[in-house]
Amino acid sequence: MFNQIKVNTSTSAAYHYNVGTDLLDVVCDFISDEIGSAKVFLIIDKNVHHHHIEKINTAFESRFERIVTYVVPPGEKSKSFEQFSSIVEFVLNQGVERTTPLVAIGGGVIGDLAGFVAASVMRGIPLIQVPTSLLAMVDSSIGGKTGINHSTGKNLIGAFYQPKAVFADLNFLDTLPEKEWVNGLSEIIKYGMIESPIILKQLQRLISENGFTNPVQWQPIVEQSAQIKVDIVSRDVNEQGVRAYLNFGHTYAHVIERLGEYSNYSHGEAVFAGMYGAVSASNKLGASIDLNELDHFKSLYNFKLDAIADHRDEFLSLMRKDKKAKNQQIRLVLLKKLGDPFVEEVGELDLIKASWEDVIHHFS
Numbered sequence: 001m002f003n004q005i006k007v008n009t010s011t012s013a014a015y016h017y018n019v020g021t022d023l024l025d026v027v028c029d030f031i032s033d034e035i036g037s038a039k040v041f042l043i044i045d046k047n048v049h050h051h052h053i054e055k056i057n058t059a060f061e062s063r064f065e066r067i068v069t070y071v072v073p074p075g076e077k078s079k080s081f082e083q084f085s086s087i088v089e090f091v092l093n094q095g096v097e098r099t100t101p102l103v104a105i106g107g108g109v110i111g112d113l114a115g116f117v118a119a120s121v122m123r124g125i126p127l128i129q130v131p132t133s134l135l136a137m138v139d140s141s142i143g144g145k146t147g148i149n150h151s152t153g154k155n156l157i158g159a160f161y162q163p164k165a166v167f168a169d170l171n172f173l174d175t176l177p178e179k180e181w182v183n184g185l186s187e188i189i190k191y192g193m194i195e196s197p198i199i200l201k202q203l204q205r206l207i208s209e210n211g212f213t214n215p216v217q218w219q220p221i222v223e224q225s226a227q228i229k230v231d232i233v234s235r236d237v238n239e240q241g242v243r244a245y246l247n248f249g250h251t252y253a254h255v256i257e258r259l260g261e262y263s264n265y266s267h268g269e270a271v272f273a274g275m276y277g278a279v280s281a282s283n284k285l286g287a288s289i290d291l292n293e294l295d296h297f298k299s300l301y302n303f304k305l306d307a308i309a310d311h312r313d314e315f316l317s318l319m320r321k322d323k324k325a326k327n328q329q330i331r332l333v334l335l336k337k338l339g340d341p342f343v344e345e346v347g348e349l350d351l352i353k354a355s356w357e358d359v360i361h362h363f364s
Helices: 024-035 046-061 081-093 108-123 134-140 170-175 178-194 198-210 215-235 242-247 250-259 267-284 292-298 312-320 349-362
Strands: 002-007 015-020 039-045 066-072 102-106 127-131 145-150 153-160 165-169 330-337 340-346
Touching (some): 039 108, 046 066, 046 102, 066 081, 081 108, 102 108, 108 127, 134 215, 165 170, 170 215, 178 198, 178 267, 178 292, 178 330, 198 292, 250 349, 267 292, 267 330, 312 349
Parallel strands (some): 039 066, 039 102, 127 165
Antiparallel strands (some): 002 015
């Protein structure tokens, strides 16, 4: 049993975000019916491969003449030009046609990386997103952002490339480590902060009643989160306007990830800390947002920012290199109040420095 959310875009055909359980057969049905290829490329996260390859193979091998699998090392460091180049070489050498689908099975790293491969090979082959982490289910699998990191910053090389469909199979969450649940939690909290504050209360109740178990109980909040992103993306496919709101906390987060060498802090940890920075800057510009909205969840996060505290002199320069910067101005997504975001080009560097001090203090 699964539910569908239609994703409309102005740049490509509409597609569906599907969420439920036991969806691998549905994925295969979709490829057979809508694409018609007898050959399929599977790009799979190593951890997902370890836990789930038997059921993945059972589903695909019974339906397709040839399954070609590439296993990607886990972690943000795989979003590299080297890994991208390796997969492109693999796909081309294995014999790809313009109708050969590429199925990305994994978290946000796999979706971004494999999506960029699909966008690039033969100027675009069919992409199917099968997100397996909470973060990918509620965020990165939706909207067509694909890409890799560069030494100067995160997600600086890539393309907007919409998938043919997204299949969020909650069964994959059964083997998700608690740290990865928390990683995805940050993006759900973000939706509560920028769009629907009631989500914050629902999330508190869900965690207190279920913890990070029983993935089926998470389906309603996964659907709500996905719907918020779908609504925003449908209005602004290429991030020229309101889609920027989805970057709430991320300008700070990308600095934290970069200084942590994409290994010391997860994306979710960095975003959670980054939201404190955005709230701090918002309040300094006149908002009155209660930090308890974030502090309710702080005990779930087990990290400190001491390792980057000595790099204060790099904070501003790295923020200026963020892809959202404009004319060397730092652009921040801030809040007038909960659920009411806006984009501000901040010229007052003392304000940004002060907000960073609040972040470092909160996580030291």
